[in-house]
Amino acid sequence: MTSKIISLNASQHALKAVTIFHSSTAQLTRTFTVDLKGGSNVLEIAGISSQVDKESPRIYGLGTDARVFDVSCNTKLGNAPHQNNTKNAALIKKLEAKRKLLHAERDVRQTEFDLLDDAARALAQEKGTSFDSLMDTFVARKRNAMATVIEMDEQIEEVDRELWLLNNSHKGETAAVVTATLLAKRDCKVEFQLTYLVTGVTWQPYYDLHATTSEGKPSSDVSLHYCANITQSTGEDWTNTILTLSTANSHALHSLTVPKVDPLRL
Missing domain, CATH: 1.10.287 (Helix Hairpins)
Known part of the structure; x- marks a missing residue:
């Protein structure tokens, strides 16, 4: 049985959300809509940051008509065009x-x-x-x-x-490719989310205190704003993306893997 090959570029699909951790890592969520044929479909998603954690890509939200068979990530593409140069x-x-x-x-x-x-x-x-x-x-x-x-x-x-x-505007390279094999029950259109971790991201908190009026006089009310400076060099465009700042460590996400089932012998 032959598989349908579907080539996608991450930069042409919406970056839905970014969660930035204190460990110089961020989790990115992109939304894709594709037409699947019944049977095996191979998705090749290019334009992923070269700083992606190869073990982190996950696919969610396929619904009942399709399921994920396999997901892999290749960051060693010597001949891949750098999106940073061609964009x-x-x-x-x-x-x-x-x-x-x-x-x-x-x-x-x-x-x-x-x-x-x-x-x-x-x-x-x-x-x-x-x-x-x-x-x-x-x-x-x-x-x-x-x-x-x-x-x-x-x-x-x-x-x-x-x-x-x-x-x-886009520092860093986007030469990584995520390859996913999806099995569909029938021909269908599905929308799914691809999540993955990338490095090269930092955020630092700072506080903005307002204790005087515009005329320089003491104010009866004091306001304290909690802000952040965000820096990223992933090569991906974060324009108009919902950002979430987390004080947690992204290392906890690495443990979210399929557990290994050891055989039982009687």
């Missing part, structure tokens, strides 16, 4: 081309600005040239050239900012 590649290439054009235009306008002084001196020496008319033209051209140079500098700065955000 937003087309947009980055477009912005870099725009940056080159802006620099070229700026150089042209800067050269024009510099040459106007020499041109003005040469024209001033010609007989019959109206000095007032020359100065009006000279000043207008200089202002126009300088305004263009300033505008180019502002646009280049904005492009540099966009490039920095694209290149630094």
Whole structure:
């Protein structure tokens, strides 16, 4: 019996929730919806952080029409494309081309600005040239050239900012692949959750105390806010994700494995 191969990319499916532990580890939960055929289905989920714990991937919520036969995780994919390098590649290439054009235009306008002084001196020496008319033209051209140079500098700065955000928004590699074999009773559509642990995540608490008013006077009410600084370098995008901070240690989750059943002999 042949198996249906289903290729998925984690970045294209919702990251539902993240629980961050004090042990520099986080549990990620992603939601997937797939069409299964009756029988064996092999899911290959790429784009998983290379810092994943290989023993941690679990699949939940399949319902009654399908069940999990096997789950494995491969983090040693030497030829796998790094999502960190390919993500937003087309947009980055477009912005870099725009940056080159802006620099070229700026150089042209800067050269024009510099040459106007020499041109003005040469024209001033010609007989019959109206000095007032020359100065009006000279000043207008200089202002126009300088305004263009300033505008180019502002646009280049904005492009540099966009490039920095694209290149630094997803630190780390996402070259791991989770492979799961699902057995379906019949052709069906299922939604399930994939959970896994990743390292490269930290959170530190801090407190924000408000004891004065906006005018600097003592306040009758004191408010204490409990906040956190979160840092992650998993390579995965956590935008608009529900975050839960836990003071527990993720090591407890490692013990949540299928117990080994030893044979009994009579």
